[in-house]
Amino acid sequence: MFVNLRISIFVFYFLTVIAFLAISYYFLDVLGVSNFYIYSIVLLCIIILSGIFISKLAIDPLAEYVTNLQNLSKETLHELNLPISTIMTNTQMIKKNLEDEKALKRIGRIESACDMLKQRYNELDYLIKMQSKQNVKEMIELSDLVRERITFLERIYPNKNFNLNLENLSIEIDRVGLSKVIDNLIDNGVKYSQKSQDIDINLQKKTLTIQDYGIGMDEVELLQIYDNFYQSNKHMQGFGIGLSMVKRFCDENKIELSVTSKPTQGTKVSLEF
Structure with missing residues (x-):
């Protein structure tokens, strides 16, 4: 994706420079335009148009990529919430019926691991909100x-x-x-x-x-x-x-x-x- 993007920007920039030189030659040598004001306006228009096209070539694919990545992150985050909640709920239920000390320690480790996963979940949710400029x-x-x-x-x-x-x-x-x-x-x-x-x-x-x-x-x-x-x-x-x-x-x-x-x-x- 990014290789093609670099090639597209380079090609467009190269063609823009050639067009700029060709138009300058046409105005100055062929038409013999001596009015610097008109010449400057034409060049400014070319520069603005080329800037718009280059920025569009550069930003649009990146914007689409970031949007897709954000959507994937939100979907993945949503899917993570269910198994984490399921593990936490079931460990609490199992813990109520356990009396063996070793088994209780194992359940405690599972709960600690779930807490850490929940913490990562909250941080990912936080980062997504920050990127979308939501008030947190x-x-x-x-x-x-x-x-x-x-x-x-x-x-x-x-x-x-x-x-x-x-x-x-x-x-x-x-x-x-x-x-x-x-x-x-x-x-x-x-x-x-x-x-x-x-x-x-x-x-x-x-x-x-x-x-x-x-x-x-x-x-x-x-x-x-x-x-x-x-x-x-x-x-x-x-x-x-x-x-x-x-x-x-x-x-x-x-x-x-x-x-x-x-x-x-x-x-x-x-x-x-």
């Missing part, structure tokens, strides 16, 4: 959202102690986007504090803070944390895009983001709403 902001209770994310992350990191101190705070914001921000920040805190079990999460005076007691960072590392693909520890899993995404979200939603850190003492991230 809603009124939420921030303390409830933090507790919800902690409940989700406790299943992934059962050995961590998440110490909560949360005041109530109602805000209008993109719920899914903020959930991804919170997940990223807590996940970073867990990854970089393997020797410490505690993660402190506070919501006071319209400011959410996430404090870990891990390896921390020096001043040089702090200057690079928002760069795409930067990781202070190359041996950690991940792609180093978390904090750049967090920064972009905060900038778009007028949230003041600050990070303080000291080597061997840990890192504190603050979101001021």
Whole structure:
């Protein structure tokens, strides 16, 4: 598809240049036109028409491709919802009749996997809405959202102690986007504090803070944390895009983001709403 598109644009551009030179030669040498004003108007019309055709050649196939991709994503997303809901419903029913501890642990793992699939489902739904420019902001209770994310992350990191101190705070914001921000920040805190079990999460005076007691960072590392693909520890899993995404979200939603850190003492991230 894109090879043919490149060829079509090149051919049209090549023909446009030849036509431009031929018309210039015809006006200047054959007709002997000396009126620069008329000559300029003719050239401007040619340039505008060629621009319209080139943009149409370039954009229309891409627009059709993106539309088809969005439709496919919506259909796939809709089809995913049913099996996820079916698995979750049936595991809850099976769990009620089980007493064996090992079987209950297995069901718990299935539920955790379903929660992760549901999270990916919500993120895909969110991305589709963002691409179609739908308004995704809603009124939420921030303390409830933090507790919800902690409940989700406790299943992934059962050995961590998440110490909560949360005041109530109602805000209008993109719920899914903020959930991804919170997940990223807590996940970073867990990854970089393997020797410490505690993660402190506070919501006071319209400011959410996430404090870990891990390896921390020096001043040089702090200057690079928002760069795409930067990781202070190359041996950690991940792609180093978390904090750049967090920064972009905060900038778009007028949230003041600050990070303080000291080597061997840990890192504190603050979101001021």
